[in-house]
Amino acid sequence: MIQTSSFPIALVFPPQGHFTQPYLALPCISAYLKAGGFPDVEVIDASVEAYDRFLSRDYLLRAAERVEERLPLARFGGRDALGFEDMEAFRAAAESAASAASVAHEVEEAKAVLRGEAFYDTARYVPAVRTLYHGLRLVSASWFPSQLTPHNFTMRYANDRSREVLAAVDDGAENPFLEHFEAELLPRLLAKRPRVLGMSVIYGSQLIPALTLGRMVKRHLPDCHVTAGGGFLAYIGKKLMHAPGIDTCLDSMIFHEGEGPMLALCQALAAGDEPRDVPSTTWFDRSGARVRAVENPPGHPIRLDEAPLPDFDGLPFERYFSPEIVLPFDINRGCYYGECTFCTLPTVIGPGYRTRRADTIADHVVQLKERYGARNFNFITDCMPPGMIADLPEALIEREADVRWWSDARVEPRAYTREGAQLLYDSGCRKLLFGFESATPRLLKMMKKGQSVRATLDVARNCAAAGISVTFYAMVGFPSETREEARATLDFLLDNSDVVREVSLQTFHIDEVAETYRDPDAFGIRILDDPEADLQLYHEYESESGMTSSEAAEMFAEMMEGFRSRLALFAGDNIFYFMQKSHYFLHLARDVHPDAFAERCRARTRRLAERGASPGLAPAPGLSLIELPFSYTGAVGALAHPLARAVRPDFLTGRYVAGAREEAARAIGALAPEPRVLAYAGGRGEFVELRPDGRLALEAIQRAGSVGALQAEASAEDAEHLARFAARLHALGLLVDEREATVPAHATPPAGVTSNS
Amino acid sequence: MSDPKEPQPKEAGKAPAPKEDAAKPLAEKIGFAKLDLTVEEVEERISPRETNVFDK
Numbered sequence: 001m002i003q004t005s006s007f008p009i010a011l012v013f014p015p016q017g018h019f020t021q022p023y024l025a026l027p028c029i030s031a032y033l034k035a036g037g038f039p040d041v042e043v044i045d046a047s048v049e050a051y052d053r054f055l056s057r058d059y060l061l062r063a064a065e066r067v068e069e070r071l072p073l074a075r076f077g078g079r080d081a082l083g084f085e086d087m088e089a090f091r092a093a094a095e096s097a098a099s100a101a102s103v104a105h106e107v108e109e110a111k112a113v114l115r116g117e118a119f120y121d122t123a124r125y126v127p128a129v130r131t132l133y134h135g136l137r138l139v140s141a142s143w144f145p146s147q148l149t150p151h152n153f154t155m156r157y158a159n160d161r162s163r164e165v166l167a168a169v170d171d172g173a174e175n176p177f178l179e180h181f182e183a184e185l186l187p188r189l190l191a192k193r194p195r196v197l198g199m200s201v202i203y204g205s206q207l208i209p210a211l212t213l214g215r216m217v218k219r220h221l222p223d224c225h226v227t228a229g230g231g232f233l234a235y236i237g238k239k240l241m242h243a244p245g246i247d248t249c250l251d252s253m254i255f256h257e258g259e260g261p262m263l264a265l266c267q268a269l270a271a272g273d274e275p276r277d278v279p280s281t282t283w284f285d286r287s288g289a290r291v292r293a294v295e296n297p298p299g300h301p302i303r304l305d306e307a308p309l310p311d312f313d314g315l316p317f318e319r320y321f322s323p324e325i326v327l328p329f330d331i332n333r334g335c336y337y338g339e340c341t342f343c344t345l346p347t348v349i350g351p352g353y354r355t356r357r358a359d360t361i362a363d364h365v366v367q368l369k370e371r372y373g374a375r376n377f378n379f380i381t382d383c384m385p386p387g388m389i390a391d392l393p394e395a396l397i398e399r400e401a402d403v404r405w406w407s408d409a410r411v412e413p414r415a416y417t418r419e420g421a422q423l424l425y426d427s428g429c430r431k432l433l434f435g436f437e438s439a440t441p442r443l444l445k446m447m448k449k450g451q452s453v454r455a456t457l458d459v460a461r462n463c464a465a466a467g468i469s470v471t472f473y474a475m476v477g478f479p480s481e482t483r484e485e486a487r488a489t490l491d492f493l494l495d496n497s498d499v500v501r502e503v504s505l506q507t508f509h510i511d512e513v514a515e516t517y518r519d520p521d522a523f524g525i526r527i528l529d530d531p532e533a534d535l536q537l538y539h540e541y542e543s544e545s546g547m548t549s550s551e552a553a554e555m556f557a558e559m560m561e562g563f564r565s566r567l568a569l570f571a572g573d574n575i576f577y578f579m580q581k582s583h584y585f586l587h588l589a590r591d592v593h594p595d596a597f598a599e600r601c602r603a604r605t606r607r608l609a610e611r612g613a614s615p616g617l618a619p620a621p622g623l624s625l626i627e628l629p630f631s632y633t634g635a636v637g638a639l640a641h642p643l644a645r646a647v648r649p650d651f652l653t654g655r656y657v658a659g660a661r662e663e664a665a666r667a668i669g670a671l672a673p674e675p676r677v678l679a680y681a682g683g684r685g686e687f688v689e690l691r692p693d694g695r696l697a698l699e700a701i702q703r704a705g706s707v708g709a710l711q712a713e714a715s716a717e718d719a720e721h722l723a724r725f726a727a728r729l730h731a732l733g734l735l736v737d738e739r740e741a742t743v744p745a746h747a748t749p750p751a752g753v754t755s756n757s
Numbered sequence: 758m759s760d761p762k763e764p765q766p767k768e769a770g771k772a773p774a775p776k777e778d779a780a781k782p783l784a785e786k787i788g789f790a791k792l793d794l795t796v797e798e799v800e801e802r803i804s805p806r807e808t809n810v811f812d813k
Contacts, residue, residue: 633797686799693792700787714784722784725794732798 007270008040010194014210015047016153019321020581024328024380025200031311032259038266043314050180052319054139055132057104063142064100071144073097077629081670087635092141098626098680099134106131106682119323122604127683129576143176153205154648160533162243168208169215177209181216196266197224202231214249225269229254234348235537241282241293252283256350257301304354309364326376326582327368331361335382339448344513345382358391362399376404376589383410393427404589406431411451416459421466429468430588436472439492440485443478464499469594472500477508477552479523480545486555494566501594502578503563507556510539553642568598571605613727615708617735620681625695628676633689638668685733
């Protein structure tokens, strides 16, 4: 008899995923293992744990010390020039010097705002999110040149080269997760002594952290079988398992749907067997003189309707950066349409298209609501088939589920009628995201989207009329697309900004599974291979016509600028709502109408723009002024150059442009020394650059007590000059009036201008 | 304007006050109209990596 009750299993979601809501795969696998006779399963979201620890006061204070050791600002003084190769370090050093004390002081309150009722107050929400972004920049500076953002984790190493990936895993100076896992996760795993560690790697940004943890666990717990699966590994897993050295991080890898293979793996290991018969699994046979990767044949997917309720037990709901949890739930797997020539998502979830029945979904949703007190759901689906678009809302209404939900959707004109959309709204649907892609029929045909621009707009209008917020996915740079065609897409989206509230814009890229890769001639492109990249998934290409990929990158910037100028949610710092998954939805879930929310955003933008130079203005509490030997904005501007952006390996597309650093250094040149002052006023605004005279003026305002007090003793000309300066700084949050000073930016650090001189 | 190679130390919260101007009001001493009060901000360009937020 196998003693499965004494067979502890740890399922870990490695960093980096987004910090607003839990992910679904591991709760599904946990439930399946428990139903299969393995009760001792722990699910750990190591990603949100890392964010929560990194964005803590103590960690940020330590980060500031590390930056002072590794990137002292004084290092840049006394130079004749700042070369391109030093600009990123200069930027990090300057920002950290200006912001560290303030960010460390504000971060705990910022998290509390996002987790509480203050989340729904824009005046509190925006500074809180900004503080977290600035906190992550400080964290990143302390592990320079690694970068952790809310959406990505990148290091100097490319993740399409196994040698670099393995070097990153051991780089204690630049890999923040080595220290983090040793301090936090490893002690817990040593206490638990799991027999299996299963990791879910769905994004490229998780690869290095996952292998970091895998290697650490294999060193400390040699009896623990370390396995990994997930969407990203479905793409590169085979290459990875045959790359030298990966056997020091993993024992096996599971491809596609994880429930069945994971249960079979645990059963085999509990019985003392090798995973020879575990389906959909590649494993390392260590019995011979050399370690050998063995590929097992694929297994059958599970019957989705019979799968148990996802088990979110043990996940730290209170640590996500949202006031209310939004639970993911998959209503189907795969894509019933499956024709789009650019899309490979259906291939990573396993063979075929499978769905649950609408009444099963409604049952599970009601059970999850009762079990976790969650009213909000993110239905995970590549697209809902037309029948489900009618059946699901009916089932939810019949069960009186009283939930709010959002999901991706495919344009189905016969289903998203006015009545259909109203039914969806009545069932709790508050946001739908459609694959719009382009306003050019020629391109839609090449993409095999099977939808017209007109039908897409009709569907969107019907949803908007019902009160459902509409988001469009759009793409720039599909093979042969011209600038004019991209601009037509931009114009179309802006013309319909009363219907389309958000646009998730992506530059086109080719992965090895897509039809564009398999049949490049049909798209007029030539695929470029990189022989050095043994884990290559994404490929550069040359197109016979249309934009090059760098021209598409430029067009991306132009389109984004257009959205920021016209879409209410994209204007100014309102964009934080768009950029934090589910945060805008949480307002909709409280039945705020999309029109009302857009108006709220517009009013905020107007209010900020109209800030003038009132006499009561004084420096914001805790305003920090740092002297710089070079221009900060000059460095940031240079780093925004397309060539400069190509220097860093891109973890989403895997692109690594060989020689980019040298080319960028040649094209961008160096900055000449110029005395500048960097100003920072906490979460109230971004970093602002002044001349030394600006500092003089600010310090004079501080001494006088207010702008008005200083103006009273000034000549008319001086007073006018000062008023213009004060109005600008008021708009940027460096000067505040009495009322604004009392609104915490979050908590207010000690009053007065702080300075580095 | 200070030489970046030799940063001129300034005490926080105090504007320089040449001795001969000591009796003048602060604003007059400083003469704001002569100052370079340029303000530069950074409009962060949003990378494609940061926009596909619904997939992540």
